[in-house]
Amino acid sequence: MLSSRRVRPRRTPSPVIRITHWIGALSMLAMIGSGWQIYNASPILPFEFPAWATLGGWLGSGIAWHFAAMWVLMAAGVVYMGYGVLSGHFRRDLRPVGPRAIGRDMAQALRCRLSHAAGHYNAVQRLLYTGVLIVALLTVASGLSIWKPVQLGWLTWLFGGYDVARRIHVAMMTLIVAFLFIHIALALLVPSTLFGMVFGRHPSAAPEASVQKGAAR
């Protein structure tokens, strides 16, 4: 007998989201590596980043990489944000849900029991994605404020001055790197999402995935 229950069609990331995501991800990695190169020339904390993790080889080249990647990231970011707002993707898929749903999904995630339906973002994902987008915006804004502290003096002032803006820039970078560790780990634990983000559809063999200790289905 056929079930009368309506099956919600699974959504897959649209080409605009996928293309801007991967261009943004690559340029973000280039910005992090080149940013570490620039940081090493004048560290503000008692450590330097290992040379193998930096991009550019020396300060001048690191700066060139940083600015080249910045334009790519900003272009991808504008298209992604514009599409996300105009297509309703943000409202539909990324709108933060209430604290109860976040608490429930967080508790399940900590017990490695958070179910993950391909094509549907759970409360923890929504929180992480919205958070990292805000952090990325703050990273770009604080970066602009230390790049053009005279022309964009008002922005530098808003961040509390050049030195504070630089520290905020480094702190935001650290949050993005922390996000990336969790994000990539989750993508590897639930490969169907990676498949969907690369190919635009989720493998039919894995309609529902659940992150569990020692097994990802």
Ligand code: HEM
């Ligand atoms: C470099 C390695 C990366 C990998 C392997 C990766 C993988 C993925 C995957 C698989 C998804 C889809 C998740 C799902 O369908 O459940 C996704 C979505 C997303 N990723 Fe990444 N990602 C990477 C880098 C980044 C970076 C650098 C950022 C931003 C700082 C980022 C931000 C996002 C956001 C905001 C979404 C949601 C996109 C949307 O639907 O609007 N990712 N990522």
